[in-house]
Amino acid sequence: MRLLHDAFHASTHPAPHYNPRMSLPPLRPDRPMPPTAPQAPAQDGEPVARGILRVFLADLHLDGTDSPRARTFRALLERLAEQAAVDAVNLYLLGDLFEFWEEYHRQAREPYESDLQALEAAHRAGVKIHLFSGNRDFAYGRYVRERLGAELGGDGMRIELSDARKVWLEHGDLLCTGDTRYLRYRRWVRSWPVRLLYRLLPWSLARRFVGNVKARSAQDKAKKARQVFEVDEAAARRRMEVHDCRLLMCGHTHRPLASDLGNGFRLVVLPAWCEVTSGYRERVGALQPVFIEPDGTPRPARTDGTPADG
Numbered sequence: 225m226r227l228l229h230d231a232f233h234a235s236t237h238p239a240p241h242y243n244p245r246m247s248l249p250p251l252r253p254d255r256p257m258p259p260t261a262p263q264a265p266a267q268d269g270e271p272v273a274r275g276i277l278r279v280f281l282a283d284l285h286l287d288g289t290d291s292p293r294a295r296t297f298r299a300l301l302e303r304l305a306e307q308a309a310v311d312a313v314n315l316y317l318l319g320d321l322f323e324f325w326e327e328y329h330r331q332a333r334e335p336y337e338s339d340l341q342a343l344e345a346a347h348r349a350g351v352k353i354h355l356f357s358g359n360r361d362f363a364y365g366r367y368v369r370e371r372l373g374a375e376l377g378g379d380g381m382r383i384e385l386s387d388a389r390k391v392w393l394e395h396g397d398l399l400c401t402g403d404t405r406y407l408r409y410r411r412w413v414r415s416w417p418v419r420l421l422y423r424l425l426p427w428s429l430a431r432r433f434v435g436n437v438k439a440r441s442a443q444d445k446a447k448k449a450r451q452v453f454e455v456d457e458a459a460a461r462r463r464m465e466v467h468d469c470r471l472l473m474c475g476h477t478h479r480p481l482a483s484d485l486g487n488g489f490r491l492v493v494l495p496a497w498c499e500v501t502s503g504y505r506e507r508v509g510a511l512q513p514v515f516i517e518p519d520g521t522p523r524p525a526r527t528d529g530t531p532a533d534g
Contacts, residue, residue, distance in 0.1 A: 275310075275311045275312070275507060275508065276311065276312045276313075276314070276386055276507065277304075277307055277311045277312070277313045277314070277505065277506075277507050278313075278314045278315075278316065278383075278385070278505065278506040278507070279300075279304065279313070279314070279315050279316065279503060279504075279505045280316045280318065280393075280473055280494060280503050280504040280505070280506075281297075281315070281316070281317055281318065281494065281497055281503040282317070282318040282319060282320065282395070282396075282474070282475025282476070282494040282495075282496065282497065282503070283318075283319070283320045283358075283475045283476065283478060283494070283496035283497055283498055283499075284297060284317070284320065284321050284322075284497040284498060285320055285322075285323055285496075285497075285498040286321060286322050286323065286336060286339050287322075287323045287335070288323075288335025288336050288339075290338070292518065293497060293498055293501055294338070294339060295518065296501045296516055296517075296518050296520065297339070297342070297497070297501075298338070298339065298342040299516075299518060299519050299520030300516050300520040301315075301342045301343060301345065301346040301351070301520075302342075302345075302346075302520055303520035303521070303522075304346055304349075304351050305345060305346045305349035305350070305351055306349075308346075308349045308350035308351050309349070309350070311507075312350075312352070313350065313351045313352065314351075314352045314354065315346070315351055315352065315353050315354065316354045316356070316377075316383075316393060317353070317354065317355050317356060318356045318358075318377075318393060318394070318395055318396070318473070318474060318475045318494060319356045319357055319358025319359070319361065319394075319395030319396070319397075319475055319476065320358035320359055320360065320361060320395065320475065320476070321355065321358065321361055322336055322339075322360070322361045323360060323361075323438065324360045324361065324434050324437065324438065325360065325361035325362075325363055325364065326363040326422070326423075326430075327363060327364075327365050327366070327367040327368075328422075328423045329427045329430050331427045331431070332427075332430070332434065333367070340371065340372070343372050344371055344372055347371075347372050347373045347374075352373070352375070353372050353373060353374045353375070354374065354375045354376075354377050354381075354393075355368060355372075355374045355375070355376055355377060356376075356377040356378065356379075356380070356381075356393065356394065356395050357376075357377070357378055357379055357395060358395045358397070358475075358476070359395070359397060359410075359476070360437060360438070362414060363419070364376050377393060377394075379394060379395070379398060380392060380393060380394035380463075380467075381393055381394075382467050382468075382469060385506050385509060385511065386506065386507065386508050386509045387508075387509030389470065389471060389509070390467075390468060390469040390470065390471075391469055391471045391472070391473060392463055392464055392467045392469040392471070392472045392473070393472075393473050393474070394463075394472075394474050395474060395475060395476050396455060396474030396475050396476030396477060396493065397410065397476045398459075399455045399456055399459050399460050399463070399474060399476075400453055400454065400455060400456065400476065400477065401456040401459050402454070402456065403453065413437070453476075453477045453478075453479065454477065454479070455474070455477060455491065455493060457483065457485055457491060460472050460474075460485065460489075460491050461485050461489050464489050470488050470489055470490065471489075471490045471491075471492065471511075472489075472490070472491050472492070473492045473493075473494065473504070474491075474492075474493055474494070475493065475494045475496065476493075477493055478496040478498075478499060479493060480493050480494060480495040480496075480502075480527055480528050480529055481493045481527060482527045492504070495513070495525075495528060495529030499529075500515070500528070500529035500530060501515065501516045501518075501529075502514060502515045502516065502525050502529030502530075503516070503529075505522065512524065512525075513525040513526065513527055513529065515529060515530065515531045515532075
């Protein structure tokens with residue numbers, strides 16, 4: 225049944241293509257798109273060794289306004305674009321980048337145009353963007369792949385750090401096993417009949433659906449006990465065992481922590497960017513929390529995201 229649906233959907237509802245004329249001016253034909261990892265210049269005929277910089281952020285909850293957290297994010301993207309001239313830069317956005325995202329009504333993404341332009345500019349400069357599904361931005365597809373060159377992490381993916389450590393990345397909502405009401409709602413709202421129906425709605429009705437999703441999420445969060453939002457450490461450890469990892473990084477809870485789960489397993493919950501403009505970065509095997517200044521400059525941070533020297 226799912227295969228029949230996918231075939232029907234692909235033939236009758238093709239995803240919209242990104243039109244570059246609606247955003248940044250296209251590159252000239254004699255200036256091809258830069259590779260994901262542009263080559264560093266050579267000196268005296270010898271190639272320059274390139275490093276790899278990885279940046280991890282979660283729960284930005286960009287809402288289309290010119291908020292301080294949005295401006296700081298755009299400033300960080302500019303810094304990463306500059307860094308991409310000498311290093312291979314990977315940006316991992318672990319869900320809830322936007323308050324809501326879908327690609328079949330242009331009105332749904334128009335509020336985020338400034339943020340999309342900043343992401344596109346970083347992509348064009350060589351930053352590799354990885355997008356993970358969150359509570360409200362789980363409907364990524366062709367648009368972000370074409371415009372931002374994004375790799376879609378979906379509900380999770382494994383990566384390897386510079387020191388060969390294997391890390392499992394995900395948003396984190398599936399690890400909050402105590403939130404049974406949300407998990408049932410998650411299965412329903414992401415089911416193909418609901419998603420197909422939503423895509424067929426005119427924007428006047430789709431907008432009401434979006435508003436209901438946001439309102440429900442806010443109400444549920446206010447009513448639920450703190451324990452409901454905690455990551456189930458046993459579930460986190462099982463996830464690492466299944467995917468042959470010793471480190472799991474996620475967001476979702478808005479309660480940052482770095483916890484040793486025993487036997488070499490470690491859990492890191494990232495700070496929520498919407499509350500403190502912080503995340504993690506890794507280079508040559510050193511994985512560290514960082515606070516991002518309004519101009520995009522990183523500073524060492526504590527586990528909770530606050531500046532270490534503050």
